[in-house]
Amino acid sequence: MIEEKDIEHIAMLADIGITKEELPEFTGQFNEILDYFDILDQVEETGASEHELANVFREDEIEPSLPQDEVLANTRDAEDGFFRAPRVM
């Protein structure tokens, strides 16, 4: 059973932001969905994949990339060719 404090913790881990008012509804929905997921307890772990897997390699060749001004075009907060971001510390 997931409680409101668990939802708060998950929201913090996911950096999703949540308000106190939202907690009861999200918690109720979470429990309903997780109850449904319990059906996975019946799944027996099978051995190796029957899928054939193959690596996809290519030569590491330098190709043209986007010009810096186009990369920065979608931010309103560029400085000296860099993105400005919130402080980490």
Next chain:
Amino acid sequence: MASVTFAPDDRYNAFITTLSEAETGPGRLSGIPVAVKDNISTRGIPTTCASRILAGYIPPYDAHVVTLLKREGAAIVGKTNMDEFGMGTTTENSAFGPTLNPADPTRVPGGSSGGSAAAVASGMVRMALGTDTGGSIRCPAAFCGIVGLKPTYGRVSRYGLIAYANSLEQIGPMARSVEDISLLMEVLTTHDSRDSTTISCPYRHTPDPSVRGLKIGVPEEFFGEGVDPRVAAVVWEAVTRLEQQGAEIVTCRMPSMSFALAAYYVTCTSEASSNLARFDGVRYGPQADTRRPWHESFQDQRREGFGAEVRRRIMLGTFALSSGYYGKYYAKAQAARQQVRNDFVRLFRTVDVIAGPTMPTVAFRLGEKTDPLSMYLSDILTVPANLAGVPAISVPCGTSEGLPVGLQVIGQWFRDEKVIDVAAAYEQGASL
């Protein structure tokens, strides 16, 4: 350069962005208006994923599929409405309001590619691109009465598709005829080294509407609990019609269906929780307040920018991958996914294709589905193809309560040609 004028009466809210003048050139799609779902990057044209968090974002490059459309002269006339980031079954989860179903505007068009389906079904465009993570092309195709194909995983490049669940999703064609689906597949399947999950497997095929001697598997589970008996009856009639055209019907079982939906939702939410971490308001979208600490700024951006369903799925995925729960949810979901694949491998030893309904019901009323789990449950018949990576098509096969019903045909890996042939056979048989 020649151009196509586009001034639709968008009464169904199918488009987020339209271009009144769209460039066109020579090629197999010359002069044909094509709509593109708004999670596929288009250079110079806003691309929102129907989310506030991408407000104002203009991609600096084209998705590979968009490059291919342009190379064949297609006129890209607009970007279509969708459930935010592809998360939904109705196109109601859009920051731009819901799309309405042209077959009955009091109903949803299905989702998440509901705008593309409505644009095609209403005749505003001849064809469109959608994306299908758990049924998002086939569901709206079925609900709106058009044709939609989810290609084999790895057949169409996802370069430039804004990712939601990489291991499940494919870009695919939507149109009013199987012939146009086939035409779009010829254009879309050119190899792209920028998506290392694609292989070079060009589609060069003319639909062959013959099913003589073809073995069609019909799993009991596709007509079982949760499927509206009236929808099941319409689809059975369609299967019977294929039998009359010379196909052999083989009833079969798909036991993994009992946990396929749970496996799907654990997998897609887990992948979403990682993919959507990039939306932080720094490089695009609403701008972060750089004076505040990182986490606070990030959380404010995401609480305001994402809709409730997107936040719910990011949290579900974060939970499923978190320490202590990984084994119970994510690891079990991958074991279940393997069993879905194994079921398909086993069935395809004896049958050529598998057929059943695309959706368990006809289109819902707008606002009818309010709790998330009941919405998820309506994806039960479409998710197995995504979990296994096999191709699947939805083709209109009649009506129930006056609303369109879709016949789903699922094929073997990289035999998209075969599901297109069966859909063509049904389409031509139905018009006789």
